[in-house]
Amino acid sequence: MSVGRLRASGARTALLLALVLPLAACGNGNENLHAWVHRIETEPPAPLMPVPRPAPYKPPAFAAALLRSPFVPSVRALPSAVRPNPNRPRQYLERFPLDSLKLVGTLLMGKHVYALVQDPHGIVHRVTYGNYLGQDDGKIVAIHPNGLMLREILPNGTGGWVVTRVFMPLSTQSGG
Numbered sequence: 001m002s003v004g005r006l007r008a009s010g011a012r013t014a015l016l017l018a019l020v021l022p023l024a025a026c027g028n029g030n031e032n033l034h035a036w037v038h039r040i041e042t043e044p045p046a047p048l049m050p051v052p053r054p055a056p057y058k059p060p061a062f063a064a065a066l067l068r069s070p071f072v073p074s075v076r077a078l079p080s081a082v083r084p085n086p087n088r089p090r091q092y093l094e095r096f097p098l099d100s101l102k103l104v105g106t107l108l109m110g111k112h113v114y115a116l117v118q119d120p121h122g123i124v125h126r127v128t129y130g131n132y133l134g135q136d137d138g139k140i141v142a143i144h145p146n147g148l149m150l151r152e153i154l155p156n157g158t159g160g161w162v163v164t165r166v167f168m169p170l171s172t173q174s175g176g
Contacts, residue, residue, distance in 0.1 A: 082153060082161050083153065084161070090132075091131060091132045093117060093125060093127065094133065094137075095135075096119055096134070096135070097134060097135055098133060098134030098150075098168070100120045101117050101120075102118045103116070103117055103147060103169065103170050103171055104116050104117070104118045104124060104170075105170070106143060106170075112128065113128065113143045114128050115140070115143050115148050118171075128140065129143065133150060134150070136152040136153065138166060139152075147167050147170050148168040149165060149167055150166045150168060151165060
């Protein structure tokens with residue numbers, strides 16, 4: 001017999017002994033366990049509590065039949081004289097959402113009042129009355145030391161347009 005086969009058979013024997021010896025040690029130490037299981041199995045089961053009877057079901061009254069249908073528009077679209085001008089050339093600051101722009105200061109040069117608006121790239125632009133900011137046709141209508149007032153034209157959800165006023169406050173954070 002070769003040495004390799006002898007080693008392999010010795011390893012198998014050692015493995016077999018390692019698996020069988022712990023099982024042999026578990027022999028008769030379970031008499032108490034068997035007696036307890038036998039006693040539990042022979043006892044009659046405890047009576048079950050009766051299942052409580054549920055309250056009788058009363059379906060709620062359907063009161064929504066008198067409400068308007070959610071599939072019918074609640075407001076009729078009225079023709080509006082206000083609408084954005086699609087042919088107007090767009091200004092640079094109209095490409096950014098209004099909440100991404102910051103008013104960082106105001107400037108008075110002679111009789112002209114300017115606002116200093118910082119775009120998301122950190123570049124500061126000088127704007128004045130009539131300039132547009134944001135993506136909703138926001139036109140500057142007032143410049144105050146503490147902010148700008150814009151007039152925006154927004155869709156009203158029914159095919160028309162509505163004019164809103166938006167105040168852009170002076171930013172209290174530094175630009176750096």
